Amino acid sequence: MTKATNLRLDYDVTILPPKSFFQPQNETLLSFQRGKGYRSVIETEPFLLLGVHPYDMVAITQMDEIFSQGNGDVHYVSRRQNATIVVVDVENVSPDVFAGHMGTYKVEEGWDVLLTKVADQYLVESKTERGAALMSSLADVPDADQGWLEMRQLVWERNKGRLRRHELEAEPSTWPDLLEEAYDHPIWEEKAKLCFSCGSCNLVCPTCYCFDVRDEVHWDLVSGERFRVWDGCMLVNFAKVSGNLNFRKDEAARYRHRYYRKGKYVPSKIGGQIACVGCGRCITACVAKIANPVEVFNRLAGGR
């Protein structure tokens, strides 16, 4: 982009979530050389992420927790520490978003700067030193008065109501309990019958972070790299071990696993936060039209 006026902040949803900036689809972890062994590769430099939507910001803060808890992942965390994030409140509603139901239509933390379009102008708030540094570069901008802040409050209220392309009847906080009882529910079979195991729902999801690790040798045959790539629990071989044994061989078992990750397993690791932020990308991406979390949890809430 060469001109600031070309910047469009009114997009509805990006095809891929911003996770690719913190966990690139193909990320070198180590380099190796015969006779010398392995060396960590941490490739990152400061960067600015401009125009992240609130639901995606929530997903980033969840990934921050995942990658820094226990055995901290220096590759992820280094990228994250190098990022300055500017969040922009949603202007245009994407086809399948339901962030209004998930409490992710606005976001309080994780960002450095927050932009909200109010009556053709942008209200700018900074939260961190980096954010303040960015803002100080703005010349001649007036401070927002109480009236502007109230209008921003209205934008949030409006977004809470608008970002509901699917009507969720099962409060997100009930998801873990619903799943507790749903392991043998018929819905898994019914939906998964149509599943292609293509993994698109994993790929586009801002809270899917599972990965595979591979080695590649350079042409010289003495050096090379170990890198990680995105993997997905919907793919056939995800839980396969040697001896031709697959712990989730059936579509239904994999399909169910994805919902348990979003609604129960991952939440249990991140203080109960639901690991679906309502971006709706999986709904749009699924050619079989079966990946909609709203449909699944409504059904679970309605019994059999």
Next chain:
Amino acid sequence: MDSTSTGWNDIYLPEMATLLRSEPMTADERFFECKLDSGKELGHMPGQFVEVSVLGIGEAPFSISSSPTQTGSFQMVVRNVGNVTHAMHGLKSGDKIGIRGPFGTHFPVEDEMRGKDIVFICGGLGRVPVRSAINYVLDNRDDYGEVTILYGTKSPAERLFLDEVEAIVSKENVKYLETVDRGDEEWTGNVGVITTLMTDMMVDPRKTVAVICGPPVMFKFAIMSLYKMGMVDKNIFVSLERHMKCGVGKCGHCQIDGLYVCQDGPVFRFADIAEVQEAIQ
């Protein structure tokens, strides 16, 4: 400028080790003994595993088969099934491998097992991690009661560590029983699945701990046989296998329910997973 300041170690970075021994054991399994180039002990407990890297090929998890009572080196047994394992079968002593770990939970040799009678139940390659606990117990013989080792394989040719049987049974109060699914011309021993060794077995459930490792189908049947002897879930320990990539609770591959087998396992107290979906088939 890179403004990162974690100061953390890279959890994916292997350290180098040198193979001291690399020897064939059976048609598919090979034995390795290695030593960290840093000169440090691996510092493992029986039941833990390491991630082994073969330069330019990849990385895979393997149980540590030696007991920490044997210092200076550690041992593994590797079945040739694919990429990394095939490459390992081509390595000879003096060659280098990368090691991360030890990872995971271990058999409670210093806690619940101490002072108890112990039943080790191993099927096939399950003998590999259990050997670490067996050797630990036998090296500290006075700290444990009666020891029973049950070992089942598909065929006589697949039995591992035959050269160690004599030393095992020469210890006081140690029983060693084998069975094979299918015998051959020379086989005169038991034939049948491992639970056939348990039909007439008697234990004192109040002072016995059982350790199980084997193929997934084996667990349910072995546990049912233990129930018949009066044993309860809290005194049964199992070691589970899953697809693992990172070994450190990040990649998601080894998950069952809310648990990561690489961190919360591979050794579980059966009472803790008896109700967990997908844990035992």
